[in-house]
Structures are given as C-alpha cells and as structure tokens.
Amino acid sequence: MSSVDYGEKFYSWLDERVGISGLIKVAEKKEVPVHKQSMWYYMGGIAMVLLAIQGLTGILLMVYYVPEISSAHSSVLFINTQIDFGWFVRSLHSWAANILIFILFVHMFSAYFMKAYRKPREITWFSGMALLVICFAFGFTGYLLPWDEIAFFATKIGLDIAAKTPFIGATLADMLRGGSEIGQGTISRFFLIHVILLPIALVAVAGIHLLLVQLHGMSEPESFKKAKKKKYEKFVPDFLVKDFMVWLFFFNIVAAVVALFPWGLGPEADPFAPAPAGIKPEWYFLAMFQFLKLLPPHIGPFEGEILGLMFFGVLALILLVAPIVDTGKNKFISKCFDIYGILFTIGFLGFTVWGILD
Ligand code: HEM
Known part of the structure; x- marks a missing residue:
C-alpha cells in the first residue's frame, strides 16, 4: 500500500490556487548588499514588528476600554489593576508606541543619509513620510484616551497650537475637538480616528511601502556602488535569520522596559481645574513645543507661533522634496542635503533634550 504525502498534496493544492512557488522563487532571488552601513537595513523590519505589537495589544485594550468621559479613566484603571496582565498589555502598547516613533526617526534618517530616496x-520615501505622519497621529489621538490630567491638558495645548496653522488650523481643531471645548465629542472623535481611520490608512500606505521595497530591493550607498568587490547575501535565509535575531533582541528590550517601568496613569482629568504646572506633550512633539515657547508673541506684524509653525512646515517640506531636488546629478545639492540632515538632527535632538530637562 503506498503512503500518501498529505503535506505535499496540500502544498500543490495551495500552489495551484495561490502560486506560492512563484513567491518562493522571488524570495530566493532576493539579495541584500553587505557593507559597513548594512545595520540600518534592519530598522524597517523592527518598525514592522512594533506595528504588529501595536495592533495586537490595541485589540486587547479595546475589549475593556470605554470611550466615554465618565468611564474612560476608570476603564483604564480597571485594565491596570483588575485584568490579568492588563497592566502589561497597556504598558506594552504605550512603550512600543514610543519606541516605534524613535525607530522611525532612525529609519528615516538612515534612509536619508544613505540617499535611499533617490x-x-x-x-x-513619500509613502514613508506618510507613515511617519500617520504614526504621529496615532500618538496624538492615543494620548488623550486614558483621560488623565496630563493627557487632557497636553491635548488642549496641542489643539490650541494646531488651531494657529494658517488657513486650515482653526477649522481642523474645531472638527477634532467637536466644538470649542475638549469633552465627549473629542474623545469620540479621537477614538474613532485611533482605532478605525488610522489603522485603515496605515495598512494601505504600509502595503504600498513594503511592496515598493520588494520591487526595488535594498538601495546601495555610493561607497558600495564604487567598491571594486561587492558582497551580497541571500535574503532567505541569511538576512532573514539575522532579522529574526534582531527582533528577538528587541522583544527582550521592550519586555524588560515594559515590566520594569510600567506605564503610569495620572489622576482623572478635571476640565474645570487649572492646568497643572509643567505640562508637556509627548517627547516627539517636544522639540517643536520648546522652540515655539522661545518665540515672542509677535514678530513684526505676524503672530510668533504662526511664523514658528510655518517655519516647521518649511523644514518638513525640505525633507519631503529631497528625492525631487537631490537626484544625485549635482554634487553641491547632494552636499547641501547632507548638511541640512545633520543640522536638522542636531536641532531636533537639542530641542528635545532641552524640552525634557526644562
Ligand atoms: C510604519 C512605518 C514604516 C515601516 C513599517 C517601514 C518598513 C520598511 C521596511 C521593512 C523596509 C526595508 C528594510 C529597511 O530598509 O529597513 C523599508 C525601506 C525603506 N523605507 Fe520604510 N518603513 C516605515 C516608515 C518609513 C519612513 C518614515 C520613511 C522615511 C520618510 C521610510 C523610508 C524608506 C525608504 C527610503 C526605504 C528604502 C531603503 C533602502 O532601499 O535602502 N520608511 N521600510
């Protein structure tokens, strides 16, 4: 009696319908350049893993979280104190969100300095920028949801600043607030944006980003292109195994931070109380916040904060148009973008650290 290999049968059944062998052939062909800056190739993968953690923990938090001003704070307190591992899931969601944004900065600047946008x-590059904005929006909308004192006042400051953006700011802030004051309308809108709109946008844009990465393969820095001997390694299994090792290392770091420094919850927000001293936004908005604090109320005929916001708009626009302006044909422009990147990084880090210590 001949034995039937059910595994093989199932594989060929699936292959005929989904074409896995074609995908495997593509994966087998993929190669990654090996050079001194290869470590930066791991950043996008780490971001992917952190996003997966966010999706999973976010779904778990939604089981108990209540997006109502009368119960939001107590539902988070309930998750923190009454649900098995609830504190861990919440702490993981909050820490991983912050680590994700940090990794995205590293990913963006490593791609920038390697001129991978050309x-x-x-x-x-454009889709990456959109992903960064989406992740900022996740951070901003998520921050309010626990409805504690800091969340409330930091959101109030954030929306007041956003309202100053020329042309669209005031309307946008009103729409997000659901009126002139932060309240039930705000929490409903932020919740909807955080759990429905942003995840849809993220999946769509990340899909394009990852598809393009597969289509073009990894970029090669100039020094590598000029090298006489070029070394490549197979993506499967060589690079992928290292990818897994980096992810495992990251899992351990994140788990240690989460367990050793559980994410806190402040007293419930009281919209009628005065803002406590020293309210600050999340660290990734601190550089902007700190810079805006330095500006006088008026610069000439203009409001200081409006000019400040326009200045940030220009700084971001320069990053956005890098692929269009710095095409690699002009050495001077290329150098200018290098210097701009260095100044931006120093400025961003400097103002962020200043904001933390202030
Ligand atoms: C949720 C956010 C993101 C995810 C999950 C993600 C994922 C990835 C992955 C897996 C890769 C391939 C491996 C690597 O180069 O690290 C990649 C490449 C790339 N990403 Fe992202 N990325 C994100 C955000 C960004 C941002 C914010 C930018 C910059 C504005 C960006 C620009 C690029 C570029 C230019 C490449 C090509 C790099 C090369 O070929 O050397 N990405 N991304």
Missing part, C-alpha cells in the same frame, strides 16, 4: 525609490 530614483527609483521616490515613492518609497
């Missing part, structure tokens, strides 16, 4: 990766 042809044919312009759309990879």
